[in-house]
Amino acid sequence: MEIKELMQELSALKGVSNASMIRDNVVKLDIDKNSSKEFFTKLRDDFGFEHCSLITAIDNQPEFELVYHFTSVNKSVTVGSTDMSVMMEAHVFLERDTPTIESISDLWGGANWHEREAFDLMGIYFVGHPDLRRVLLPEGFAGHPLRKDYVYEIHEEEW
Amino acid sequence: MTLFDACRIMAEWTVKVLIPVFEFQEGLFPPFSNPAGWVADWLATEGGLDTMAWFYAVNIAFMIGMTNLILVIHLERKVAARIQDRRGPMLSFRSLRELGEDLSGQAPSWKFKKNYSGIGILQNLADGIKAITKELIVPAKADKFLFTMGPIIFISSSVFLLALFPLSDRFAASSAPAGLMVIMAAFSIAPIGVLTSGWASNNKYSMIGGMRSAAQLMSYEIPLLLSMAGVFLLAGSFDPVVIVEQQQASTWFFGLPMWNFIPQFIGFAVFMICILAEVERVPFDLPEAEAELVEGWTTEYSGIRYMLFLAAEYIRGFAGAAVATILFLGGWAGPWPVPPEIWFLLKVYLILLFWIFIRWSVPRIRTDQILVLGWKKLLPLSLINLLIVIFMVEIYPYFTEIVNLPEVF
């Protein structure tokens, strides 16, 4: 499948908007929060994105933004005649009061700890995650430090 | 003159000095309930003299063993360093001057470069002294009695080995008719100590290390003893002196002595592998496999207990090499100008050097693999070796009588 076709087919899916190509091999799009799981299942099964590269949580004040990066390792999607592997960047926006989204750790095993990390540092709740614990910070740590409203004590002056 | 005769003469001299001392002590106190007089009487008898002589002999053996221990550890560290393109410990004798300064209260001098430009044999001394000063920790949940007993069993059974093997036919603390059997018996006490200390530490690593050690040592006892059985069969004795004499007596081409490693090459190979496993060195050092079990069954031991564990392991290595020398390499036999004791030690050190090379050039093998090797490969091989020896000793001579075959063996 050519990357242009991929973009067209993806943008026809439910809940997808603003599909664009930000580089030769990267498709960027926004997804509606409610249809995200459906979209991701299709993405894995039908379009051959076997690898979940990264899940980033951003505190956009007030809402949260989740950025998913997926990679097609086996090159079922091609970029012309080059050897490039295609990436997909999906943005999901969550409200500050209810930062919940369906977990994709059953689709990609590698997403498991990315979701745990997003929960740990940003406080995003992933529904259906098998083991949503803190991963980097000790148990009993108060707050989610990567949020912009997290205050902590710095014991020296800033230069 | 044997070592025992020399010790006997020394004992006679000592007794001459000791008896008046005891009698003087007896005179100080009322004669009843004072054992000094009885001791004096007993020392004058043959039994007392013999006991005294034994005391000396064992002490000499112990001192020789301990000197060798320091040399072996030093050899290990230095040879390992050379294999690894390093220099190894370099603590020089000049560092003793610092000790002198401290003792005499002079102002300290700082010459680091000179302290570290020697051969490094004092490093073992420093390690030993430090181990004495360290705190002895007993973990709170450990079984205190067994935690203390484990090292005692392991170390005493290892040090016991030193008294058992002869350096030559004239230089033996003990030359029992069943000498090698006693040595092997002493060798096989150690797993109990290992298992005890591993279990008593209340530490999972220690316990797994102890279990591994027990499994490994037990499974390697059998091929080890079977490979030794060939030698015993050939010599018709357990006595080291007889075994070495037999090896000297049987000749090969040009009248060269046929040491046992030539006819029983399979047995020699099996024995070398098994004894390597028995003294727990790489590639068979699973019980203290550092990568997964931290320090194995010695994990919870600190200070001098740990140092003695380490020392006892080297003593076992030394004793294992000595047994291999007696059984297969002709013991103390060698050309004349060099005394037999030196020949014996040379052969032992050759084997130790070989082990050190192995230790620093191969990886460690796995638990299941070591057991597979022991039971499936070494056991049949040792049995084959035994069959060959039985053929040599019993069947071939029988046929030579009937059909006049040439006498080869």
Add this chain to the structure above:
Amino acid sequence: MSSKKVRGNPGLRRGVGSKTTDLDEIMEDPPAGDWLTLRSDQLLEWIDNAVYNVAETTGMREVVNRVTRPIFNYGQRFSPHPLHFGIMCCAIEMGQASAPDHDIDRLGLVYRSSPRQCDVLIVNGPVCEKLRPKLKTLYEQMPEPKWVIAMGECAISGGPYWDSYSVVAGADTFIPVDVYIPGCPVRPEALMHGFLTLQKKIREKEPGMFLRR
């Protein structure tokens, strides 16, 4: 008596006055009710106390210490066995120091994996909040006498992570540090110099180890 208690006397080790001058406290008999259940370790402790006190009052301790201290000190300073424990960048340099180019084994260093068999704890990186209790445990598991080397800026003060929410501002906030080696990362040569400095410190500062108390 719980054996988890650190046996050595830290006051004595640091050369800060001795707590053991009080006669009654030392020579106190085991409690009367315990006579029947007297255990050997209690007895040994009692004997220890008694002998120590006698040696202290008669001045014997000074005499024996005068002789034993240099000998014990010799062993202690020439045979520092560090813990095989790496935190961050400096741990790589610690490993590189034992490589043939620098060969820290010349100084008699042997890395031991079990804290029970170590003398020196090298803190070679930032100590995070999650690690702090574990590091403290490691320090407490080591037998006396023991020393700590803070290797690199992170272990000295937090270093580049001074404004982090999870990095502790230096290892000396929770364990006593003997030698600081600056550098980010510390070069192997600097680590060697740190060990020689520790040697110097042991020779000058370490009191003797007369009797286990």
Add this chain to the structure above:
Amino acid sequence: MAEMWISMGPQHPMTHGLWTLKVKVDGETITDADPELGYLHRSVEKMGERRKYFMNTTLTDRLCYASSTTWTHNYVLTVEELMNVEVPERAKYIRTIMLELQRLASHLMWAGAYMPDLGHITGALYFWRDRELFLNLLEVPSGSRLLYNYIRIGGVKRDLPDGFVEKTERVFKLFEKRLDEYADLFENSKIFRMRTEDVGNFTAAQAQNLGITGPNMRGCGTKFDLRKNDPYEIYEEIDWAIQTREAGPGYSDCFSRYMVRIDEMKESIRIIRDCFKKMPKGPTLASAIPVRAQGEAFRRTEDSRGEALMYVVGDGTDRPYRWKIKSPMFTTISACPHYLKGYKLADIPAIMGSIDICIGETDK
């Protein structure tokens, strides 16, 4: 023996860093595993939000202690994309040379750390002896042994000094000779093969799904290397090939992962030699480098351990609004129950060593 949990770490010779592996063993067989991270969480991402763009190279250098240049490079590449900075041609070549030298040093670090896991301390010291050669090489242009801070936004700090090419060539000649020697000591050694072959297997499909990338994935025979598949710097113009190995059809074991890295070292030497041949003359730092940035950008590079990805969001000020680091080891460690189950306790070091753990990048 009953089942029990054994906790390894944070201080354990197996861990190569600060993490805890809890394994459930039945006798000596592993039935379950639970890795735990966070002992080295320094909050680099949060600290990065307080620092200016060019200051953050200090932090990225310290992300992975075994392979610091690759991470700085990844960050710099991302920020350059965000700021639209054009890097001079010569700087690209120098960057590639530094990256490959760093990859060699990192793989040697790994190989050195892997050998004691198998009980082979001499191997460790041999590899570390050779790593010293490459550290010296890296020290020549950058002035530091471990953390170089050499790659800057817009190029590199300074040009390569005179004689660098000849020095590098001398080192390569020595190192290639030694690698051939080591083949007898390691990959042709019976015991080494016994310990590493058919241990810690996972298939290519498993690796892709679980997020295992880099040499570990190429050990399964998957031809995927971001230097080729998402080219950056001048990897397109250089003559080189992706190195893959496989233990069987589509799966890897410790030995194939070991061999991939050895092959990659040889390939890195080839890349650097080619770079020296094709390197043009010119400036090494872009003339105008902006301070502020707006928008978002991400780049992925082939780190020594796998796919490294950084995602930077700028809000128009001189400091990043959000800076996210993707560490390849993070997901690889998370997958460890999958490739530990069923093996022996003694295999844990052999398996965990073979995937090349670096906790500095993992815990961030």
